[in-house]
Amino acid sequence: MTEWTMSGALNRALYDALAEDPRVLVFGEDVGRSGGVFRVTDGLQAEYGEARVFDTPISEAGIAGAAVGLCFAGWRPVVEMQFDAFSYPAMEQVVDHVAKMRMRVRGRVDMSITLRIPAFGGIKGKEHHGESPETYYAHTAGLKVVAPSSALDAYRLLRQAIADPDPVIVLEPKARYWSKESGELASDGPGIGNARVLRDGENVTLMAWGAMVARVLDSAAILADEAISARVVDLRSLSPLDDAVLERCARETGRVVVVHEAPRSVGLGAEVAARIMELAFDHLQAPVARVTGWDTPYPPASLEQLYLPSVERICDAARKVVAY
Amino acid sequence: MTEWTMSGALNRALYDALAEDPRVLVFGEDVGRSGGVFRVTDGLQAEYGEARVFDTPISEAGIAGAAVGLCFAGWRPVVEMQFDAFSYPAMEQVVDHVAKMRMRVRGRVDMSITLRIPAFGGIKGKEHHGESPETYYAHTAGLKVVAPSSALDAYRLLRQAIADPDPVIVLEPKARYWSKESGELASDGPGIGNARVLRDGENVTLMAWGAMVARVLDSAAILADEAISARVVDLRSLSPLDDAVLERCARETGRVVVVHEAPRSVGLGAEVAARIMELAFDHLQAPVARVTGWDTPYPPASLEQLYLPSVERICDAARKVVAY
Amino acid sequence: MSDEPEHGAGTEPVRILAPDGSPVGDADVGLSPEELRELLRWMVLARRLDRECVALQRQGELTVYPGFEGQEAAQVGSAFALGQLDFVWPTFRELAVALVRGVDAVQYLQYHRGTWHGGPYDPRATRFGPICIPIATQLPHAAGYALGQRLDGSDAVTMAYFGDGSTSEGDFHEAANLAGVWRLPMVLFCQNNGWAISLPSSEQTAGEIWRRAEGYGFPGVRVDGNDVLAVHRATARALERARRGDGPTLIEAMTYRIGAHSTADDATRYRDDAEVERARAADPIARFRSWLLAAGHADDRFVTACEEQADAFALEVRTGVIATPAPPAEWMFDWVYADPPPSLGRQRDEALG
Amino acid sequence: MSDEPEHGAGTEPVRILAPDGSPVGDADVGLSPEELRELLRWMVLARRLDRECVALQRQGELTVYPGFEGQEAAQVGSAFALGQLDFVWPTFRELAVALVRGVDAVQYLQYHRGTWHGGPYDPRATRFGPICIPIATQLPHAAGYALGQRLDGSDAVTMAYFGDGSTSEGDFHEAANLAGVWRLPMVLFCQNNGWAISLPSSEQTAGEIWRRAEGYGFPGVRVDGNDVLAVHRATARALERARRGDGPTLIEAMTYRIGAHSTADDATRYRDDAEVERARAADPIARFRSWLLAAGHADDRFVTACEEQADAFALEVRTGVIATPAPPAEWMFDWVYADPPPSLGRQRDEALG
Numbered sequence A, B: 001m002t003e004w005t006m007s008g009a010l011n012r013a014l015y016d017a018l019a020e021d022p023r024v025l026v027f028g029e030d031v032g033r034s035g036g037v038f039r040v041t042d043g044l045q046a047e048y049g050e051a052r053v054f055d056t057p058i059s060e061a062g063i064a065g066a067a068v069g070l071c072f073a074g075w076r077p078v079v080e081m082q083f084d085a086f087s088y089p090a091m092e093q094v095v096d097h098v099a100k101m102r103m104r105v106r107g108r109v110d111m112s113i114t115l116r117i118p119a120f121g122g123i124k125g126k127e128h129h130g131e132s133p134e135t136y137y138a139h140t141a142g143l144k145v146v147a148p149s150s151a152l153d154a155y156r157l158l159r160q161a162i163a164d165p166d167p168v169i170v171l172e173p174k175a176r177y178w179s180k181e182s183g184e185l186a187s188d189g190p191g192i193g194n195a196r197v198l199r200d201g202e203n204v205t206l207m208a209w210g211a212m213v214a215r216v217l218d219s220a221a222i223l224a225d226e227a228i229s230a231r232v233v234d235l236r237s238l239s240p241l242d243d244a245v246l247e248r249c250a251r252e253t254g255r256v257v258v259v260h261e262a263p264r265s266v267g268l269g270a271e272v273a274a275r276i277m278e279l280a281f282d283h284l285q286a287p288v289a290r291v292t293g294w295d296t297p298y299p300p301a302s303l304e305q306l307y308l309p310s311v312e313r314i315c316d317a318a319r320k321v322v323a324y
Numbered sequence C, D: 001m002s003d004e005p006e007h008g009a010g011t012e013p014v015r016i017l018a019p020d021g022s023p024v025g026d027a028d029v030g031l032s033p034e035e036l037r038e039l040l041r042w043m044v045l046a047r048r049l050d051r052e053c054v055a056l057q058r059q060g061e062l063t064v065y066p067g068f069e070g071q072e073a074a075q076v077g078s079a080f081a082l083g084q085l086d087f088v089w090p091t092f093r094e095l096a097v098a099l100v101r102g103v104d105a106v107q108y109l110q111y112h113r114g115t116w117h118g119g120p121y122d123p124r125a126t127r128f129g130p131i132c133i134p135i136a137t138q139l140p141h142a143a144g145y146a147l148g149q150r151l152d153g154s155d156a157v158t159m160a161y162f163g164d165g166s167t168s169e170g171d172f173h174e175a176a177n178l179a180g181v182w183r184l185p186m187v188l189f190c191q192n193n194g195w196a197i198s199l200p201s202s203e204q205t206a207g208e209i210w211r212r213a214e215g216y217g218f219p220g221v222r223v224d225g226n227d228v229l230a231v232h233r234a235t236a237r238a239l240e241r242a243r244r245g246d247g248p249t250l251i252e253a254m255t256y257r258i259g260a261h262s263t264a265d266d267a268t269r270y271r272d273d274a275e276v277e278r279a280r281a282a283d284p285i286a287r288f289r290s291w292l293l294a295a296g297h298a299d300d301r302f303v304t305a306c307e308e309q310a311d312a313f314a315l316e317v318r319t320g321v322i323a324t325p326a327p328p329a330e331w332m333f334d335w336v337y338a339d340p341p342p343s344l345g346r347q348r349d350e351a352l353g
């Protein structure tokens, strides 16, 4: 069994996708020669050449728009936006075109675009390097949005995203790029649209995605010592959400805590809470609790741990929900 | 008592703000000479001159960014984005700078920017002319977001937005520009942050904003005939939300329907539902119901009435919630 | 014929026919008399249909309609130069280009009828992209498409249309820069029709649009956009250049929007009638017709036949447009994803009852 | 001294001092010997501090730090030309400009220490805008600020810094176009340091950046960015021009980023050491010092004093930086709104316990 970092597994996913499908292209800022600021595209240009793996000027709107045009020409662009906030200049292209084009042309052209975005905080980054943009994308009809939490699942989700005929935003938790997981890489298994139960439990369900999954697992371990049996769900597919898992876990545990880094208001946690209320109202023993970033801009590095949901805050919320 | 169209009342709000505060500037695409595509800026340039009311090139990012710079020079820019979707090219400027700048400079400069956006659907418009962008803005910490539903309240909210030291996005329901209301224009009264109860009722609360408020009022009238007493709340302030009113109405009626045009997933209705669950869980008799646009792009004119929440859909939801 | 653009010709636009139709340059642009007659036929057809569309809008059969009267030479002259496999990325005002490309007019007009967004026609079959409303956003699409074509070893050229107002958007710039640095097989065709809704081009930019090209490292040329021969020649040269692998060209065709911005717009609020009258006097169709007749390439009978054909065509399109029903409601759901999520299926059921 | 930019001077950058320090143009740029010595002093100070910052980062006292070694002449030469009331909109690499503007270095470095975003210093008092990370987004701010200053009847000029890579962004373009069409009192100062992270400027654009200006209707000039005198003169002229009401100028200063993009970057992955060595040989400080000594405006003692002063300054800054604590946690909440909503107050309580 090999040990993979998430960065390495993502690199391998790109490598394998490029090998399997000659229509796959990888491009973005600094993805070629330098191999990307997180090394996720390392070695790809050397292997597949400058025609298929290439650097672009600093033009996020131009890059996203070019991806749309490439789809019309029958290519499958896998595009990197260098950091979360640097996907915002491409917002018009993503919302108006990437998300809507398939409908506009009545399915004659697949928008088989994968938009990789190193996202979320936790690396003591500069401002604009710690944003959690999932609300913007998950609210946009026509897109799919995923966020892996571990190396093997990152490989799987990225392969599935690239193979998907619809546009998929892949939010890669940059704080977990160097996290490790052992096992065989595989692209089959739980698909886009499916959540994963990572730990079973009966008293409360903790739901998270990306880098928060690790914190939620840590929290579940602590809670176990207090005889609170916490189930852990990695949502991974943020759009579409896995209604079946939401419903089942809410019914079975009656108590849910949803955790994310993004600001609370209109965060994806609100959607999770609203759906759970719709799907399992009569089984809820307590209101769905949200442990989230605050309704403030992402703070400077020295304050980020006060901003991010901590194991303490998660455990507290779980205790309250259980005691409700 | 004068009768005002919403467009006329907004025009008057700009007129009065320009008169009262010499630091107010009004600019955007076609707002000067032509008076705006909805005539909201009609006559302002003639009255206040080209230095204070002016047309810009087609550069939404440039316009929003220029507004930031103008704030540093001590001006209060009131900016129009011509239509909802045409605010997306400015997203990076709005999210990275308009929303965050005050924090970055520790309050030394107020981002006293008002961003007026004719928004929402219902006018048989071309594509990109019927979007409901409130999720994008209400999720962005540092912004305030309002959406008036009537002429007099439009006047009030726009005046308050311009006077506010913080950046305010004003989503003007274009389908209601020609709706009329009689009364005296006044800028005092319920402020940003406050919802308004427009109709009292005991069995269920219907919450909406913008053009949907009229439909919700119509629905309440129909429900009354069926002996369902529906309270109607115009949320108007989408960020911050009025937690006190959310809590009180949820507690008092035990049943809530929230209505909006935007796609359901991660729509503002999710936040309303999640907060109500947090604030009034034990008083809820039924899950908060959401009547919304579908999780699809805004459709062509000939299908838009199937997309927008109809009086039928609203009444149905209310009946189900009451019967729950 | 040299295929170098008349680069650097300067502020004075390249012109072959004077406004009165008399030749002031070499009128041999490589077209046969039959092809020259085709140019006139398309222009007459396009104008007739444009006017029909305005009427259809007034009668409630179309939603807002953006007319292009006055821009027939710019559109027809450029479109006529395209090869079968060249691909067009239009704005919302290129109906004449669509006609020349063979796009079915009734299908095209479903966009303006409000029955479908974007591309009811098949953009890959017609090689005419979906109608594009967000200003300048089609330009990066064109750049990507051009790149994709080149990667496939095709010698097809990608043609992007845009207006003077569009050149102020970031997307114009990003696409132009990509075109230059990647030396893409692409023509950037700007119709400078003097206005962007109510903003005259003099307030849109202080520069000359054709001059922008140099900053991106490729040639720019300004042509008289009401001179169909000049437009054709400039486009043909730019296409050849791109096909040869020498990269993009920016063409600025100086023309004029005779009508309002759209049927929802009242142009009298912001511009003088006198300006419009002057523009009418420089009518691109009259100019070319007069030359065509004088040069003996067509006679009055041909002109009359064109007009009759245009009337018949307009009537046929009118009938087709009026007959177009609203699309099935389920299409609102069915085309969003190739692989739709179950939750959307449930919404579909909810909506369709 | 004429205040016309050396517009159209062409691809060959304007130069006063050859790389070896020998004058190749008129070295009288209107500065007194004392001011000339100041130029050297600032450059020496800036380089010394830059190196200290890299060390501080290695020691964990700063987060990622973007050095500017090699760009001292471009930054100091341009900043030194600014008037007291002129306002600077920087990127993240203008520490030398900040120093010349009188921004407190310890405050500035709080940005890189991760204790505050943007502007821990007062941008209005220092007339130096908040540090800006999203590429080219500061340019529209500069345009708006310039407009605001003009509306107030001020003759202050707004100066916007940006890199070669920044010119590919839409925001660069939109701001430049606004500057042109509104004839704003503004200088667009591009430091072309050859690289944008791993992308060489030759792959960033096929055009020459200074040539972009013409397309916006104002002059552009390319100067040797390692020649502090040439940079100073070009900037002074552009500022004068703007102050006079004649509108913006685009200056492209050709320089080189000797170090990596930032302390997080490994430049050996994408560029040759040989290129860096060539650039080192064209060192801007050595060049100017050699001329200054040869011209008799300074002596070795002055040079030594500069270096000593720089060492002392670096130590002082180091001490100040290390002493800077994390900001109070409540600041995360207290500065977001002038008028914070109650819900944020509740979150504040939740966070602070």
Ligand SMILES: Cc1ncc(C[n+]2csc(CCOP(=O)(O)OP(=O)(O)O)c2C)c(N)n1
Pocket (backbone or CB within 6 Å): B029, B058, B060, B082, B086, B089, C093, C133, C134, C135, C162, C163, C164, C165, C166, C167, C193, C195, C196, C197, C257, C261
């Ligand atoms: C991003 C964006 N902003 C604003 C608009 C509104 N709008 C529609 S057409 C138009 C003017 C376009 O001018 P130009 O590019 O010259 O084309 P023309 O209409 O003259 O053909 C504007 C501002 C839009 N469609 N998209």
Ligand SMILES: Cc1ncc(C[n+]2csc(CCOP(=O)(O)OP(=O)(O)O)c2C)c(N)n1
Pocket (backbone or CB within 6 Å): A029, A058, A060, A082, A086, A089, D093, D133, D134, D135, D162, D163, D164, D165, D166, D167, D193, D195, D196, D197, D257, D261
């Ligand atoms: C919108 C945006 N996209 C990408 C980045 C990531 N990034 C940071 S610096 C940089 C290169 C900038 O190059 P240049 O403008 O030449 O400035 P230099 O770093 O050379 O000083 C990039 C791509 C960013 N900060 N903002």
Ligand SMILES: [Mg+2]
Pocket (backbone or CB within 6 Å): C163, C164, C165, C191, C192, C193, C194, C195, C196, C197
């Ligand atoms: Mg135009």
Ligand SMILES: [Mg+2]
Pocket (backbone or CB within 6 Å): D163, D164, D165, D191, D192, D193, D194, D195, D196, D197
């Ligand atoms: Mg650079």
